[in-house]
Amino acid sequence: MKGIIYGLVFFVSLFCSSFAVAIASKPIVVASTTQIADFARQVAGDRLIVKCVLAPGADPHTYQPTPDDVQMVLESDICLENGLHLEGKNWMSTLATDAGKPIITTTDGIKPLAISSEGEMVADPHAWFSPKNVAVYVNNIVKGFSQLDPDGKQNYEARATLFLQQLRVLDSWVRQQINRIPTQRRILVTTHDAFNYFCTEFKLNANNNFLSIAPVGWSTGAEVGGGMTPERRRKVVQSIKESGAPALFVETTINPKQIREIAKETGVKIGGELYSDSMGPEGSAGETYIGMMRENVLLMVNALK
Incomplete structure (x- = not known):
């Protein structure tokens, strides 16, 4: 019996070593x-x-x-x-x-x-x-x-x-889903300018040249282009009020405090949390690129339509 056990241990050790070398x-x-x-x-x-x-x-x-x-x-x-x-x-x-x-x-x-x-x-x-x-x-x-x-x-x-x-297929599906939103309600307001390509490609924010409406610029950091100024915030609040946006969206990578304050100030509801500069954790619906895009679009449609 001991011989069999030693033999099994040897082969298991050999397999593990070979696997480790391959990796x-x-x-x-x-x-x-x-x-x-x-x-x-x-x-x-x-x-x-x-x-x-x-x-x-x-x-x-x-x-x-x-x-x-x-x-x-x-x-x-x-x-x-x-x-x-x-x-x-x-x-x-x-x-x-x-x-x-x-x-x-x-x-x-x-x-x-x-x-x-x-x-x-x-x-x-x-x-x-x-x-x-x-x-x-x-x-x-x-x-x-x-x-x-x-x-x-x-x-x-x-x-x-x-x-x-x-x-x-994803591109075609997104277009079909966005078409479920009435044209006048295709208004996407997020924390920072992460969605310019999305808005341009799928025709949201027509009154903003199909670009993001966001209180923070293209970056949330201290490098060139980052941060929110009082003037930008004022313009965004005014733009939201004039646009009739049905909802505002927070983002998974950014503290939601600013956008929640603006939602309260404008009286517009929070439509949910979008994946932006990062995908979701392992095991989540947004852990892959296609998954994150799918979940974002479904959230937008449900909040805006």
């Missing part, structure tokens, strides 16, 4: 945001290990990298960032450069929306809110992974093809 031999990808990590996993499958710096609910604009993040990047083979200054003070690029790791800017090739901020025009970094833009993210990721692992190129391309088809 350790896979290249490691580090993504800055939860959305980019999801796109990367859709493409990578089991050939690569995808890790993410930001946790669900974290704000990329204000995030400060930790020593654990530095170590994670040091152990990586390639890094992925959003770019367009989404990562406040370009923290992801700095981490990769300091570690000597290649970095892919996943928004390369996207024509960004230009928005006014503190008297100057800046590029809006929230490009993933258009599924058409996500196709560009995915293609950039495929190129980066194929350079890292040429033997896996066909697998990456095949996985990307399926995901791109899912994005086309």
